[in-house]
Amino acid sequence: MNSTLDETTLAVESAATRAWTEGRTVFVELHDGRIIGFPADRFRILSKASEKQLAAVEVVVNGFALRWEELDEDITVPGIVKGRFQLPLK
Numbered sequence: 001m002n003s004t005l006d007e008t009t010l011a012v013e014s015a016a017t018r019a020w021t022e023g024r025t026v027f028v029e030l031h032d033g034r035i036i037g038f039p040a041d042r043f044r045i046l047s048k049a050s051e052k053q054l055a056a057v058e059v060v061v062n063g064f065a066l067r068w069e070e071l072d073e074d075i076t077v078p079g080i081v082k083g084r085f086q087l088p089l090k
Contacts, residue, residue, distance in 0.1 A: 017029050038085070041090065
């Protein structure tokens with residue numbers, strides 16, 4: 001029964017299978033195979049982070065969030081997919 005719930009949840013919200021950075025861009029591979037990227041500078045805390053700090057991204061909460069432990073920053077994957085950023089493009 002849990003697998004049915006998980007499949008239903010995934011059909012509604014996007015979840016990440018992995019995340020990584022290239023320079024100041026954060027990339028997320030989603031459960032459906034899509035890969036999306038966004039500039040770290042679209043988030044207040046990430047905009048002040050070094051590239052080394054950005055590279056320490058982890059996928060948490062069963063793929064529904066990204067976590068930067070050293071920065072104490074969490075960002076939801078569904079929010080990223082929906083384009084919910086804190087700061088405008090420069």
